[in-house]
């Protein structure tokens with residue numbers, strides 16, 4: 369960590385633009401483990417600082433896709449492309465955008481019971497529609513939104529806790545979110561199922577100039593990802609991703625859980641020219657010091673937002689004159 373901090377202090381180019389609170393113009397219908405809703409304001413500030421207005425914003429590890437959706441809804445990027453290896457999640461996004469009415473009707477009518485949960489848990493789906501509703505249902509009825517088999521139903525298999533299986537399946541809210549996101553469908557370049565390479569290769573051959581594409585990557589955590597996702601990375605996968613990013617011509621940003629191994633991996637700039645900064649983002653401290661590190665960001669961009677404490681208490685974000693919530697960075 370010392371390395372990253374030293375580099376941060378030396379960086380003369382770190383600059384201040386107002387860091388907006390993760391503007392909840394759209395909210396993902398998925399309760400995704402490791403969701404990066406709060407990073408959207410940081411990425412937006414970074415784009416502005418570096419005079420980047422991407423024609424295509426690519427998120428190859430989409431999950432709940434919070435960052436891409438918020439930037440698109442706010443007009444910070446022109447179009448988005450999503451990639452995701454988990455076929456349930458990839459199908460979910462395809463159906464949200466391109467088969468919306470079917471999904472909305474299904475959410476409205478589905479019975480939220482333990483029996484249904486067990487049915488989806490057995491898997492064996494054959495089409496996007498089946499995978500999409502299974503993804504949404506299991507995400508909203510399983511512990512912490514975890515889709516992997518490690519998570520049981522909310523309320524337990526006996527349903528004896530204070531929380532029942534349907535307590536997070538808030539139909540009208542979910543439908544509202546799906547419909548709001550689906551309004552953006554004309555600005556979705558593609559949703560690509562499969563490994564991150566596939567989404568990145570497809571984006572790079574979509575006819576955009578390198579400088580018009582921005583890649584935001586949020587790979588599986590270095591630690592404990594096997595408990596959270598149905599697909600995760602081994603050591604060699606982290607290394608392969610680093611080598612690929614170090615040579616990428618388009619601008620990019622990666623967010624990771626704060627693992628020393630990851631910082632060391634990206635601190636080695638002999639592998640390629642495009643790694644410019646390794647930086648740490650903090651949460652609001654329960655006590656004054658030290659603030660817990662919540663995220664590592666690595667980027668090819670030359671200028672970084674000065675603000676690094678993204679996880680703040682509500683009272684720390686003061687309302688702007690316009691009524692929007694903001695805090696100077």
Ligand SMILES: C[S@@+](CC[C@H](N)C(=O)[O-])C[C@H]1O[C@@H](n2cnc3c(N)ncnc32)[C@H](O)[C@@H]1O
Nearest residue numbers: 400402403404429431432433453563564586599
């Ligand atoms: C940290 S989560 C992304 C969370 C997302 N940024 C959000 O805000 O909700 C990582 C995602 O990568 C997916 N994944 C795992 N291995 C992958 C691979 N090889 N290629 C593409 N996606 C992968 C996981 O299924 C998971 O959805």
